[in-house]
Amino acid sequence: MKPSSKIAELTELIAPAVRACGVELWGIEFMPQGRKSLLRIYIEVLPDAKAAGEHITIEDCTAVNHQVSGVLDVHDPIAGEYILEVSSPGFDRPLFSPEQVAQFIGEVVSLRLIHAIGTGDAKRRKVTGRLSAATDTTMSVTTDDAQVFDIEFNNVDKANLVYTD
Structure with missing residues (x-):
């Protein structure tokens, strides 16, 4: 479960942008796939919101996608084309730490x-x-x-x- 150096770099870059949207970064999957890579970001509600029964919404995913896209455009940490997905971890949530x-x-x-x-x-x-x-x-x-x-x-x-x- 030790993240690769690329995941660590992306986490450091993306986490503040995710937090600025009022949610937390649950984890990142980065899969280079030939000419087009896949960057999947999982987000979760903050602990106090979770305790109040709140869940990740489509609006949360949209806001994070917009914010993270801007950060990635400025810093350009991924060579070539990539697809950005933002999602909640879901019921079968991946565990990263x-x-x-x-x-x-x-x-x-x-x-x-x-x-x-x-x-x-x-x-x-x-x-x-x-x-x-x-x-x-x-x-x-x-x-x-x-x-x-x-x-x-x-x-x-x-x-x-x-x-x-």
Whole structure:
């Protein structure tokens, strides 16, 4: 879950513009795709607004898109063409940091790992299970078949909540 240097650069550049719109930056995905890259920005309401039951609206996404577009036009941190998407994290929200993971202990998460974990024929790069604990460097996930995996954050390529009713 350690962001690349490009994501860190974009976060530093974009976060103040997002905050100026009255919301917070949840995370950034940057996917170079040949001649056209994709920059996806996830925004979330501020904690006190969330406590009051507020949610991200289309108007919030539009305002952030406009503000961030201006910042990107001035600083030009992305070579070539790109598509800018602004979205709420949604029910199956991606998780970008240990602090975010810690907020969802007890919930089901889906992880794609950089290096396989497990032993023998049971090695796997994908783990889905209930998040049972998290520290600054690791998380513990218990799968449906009662296996417990202690996974280091620096081995996580992608993490998402799994929506359950």
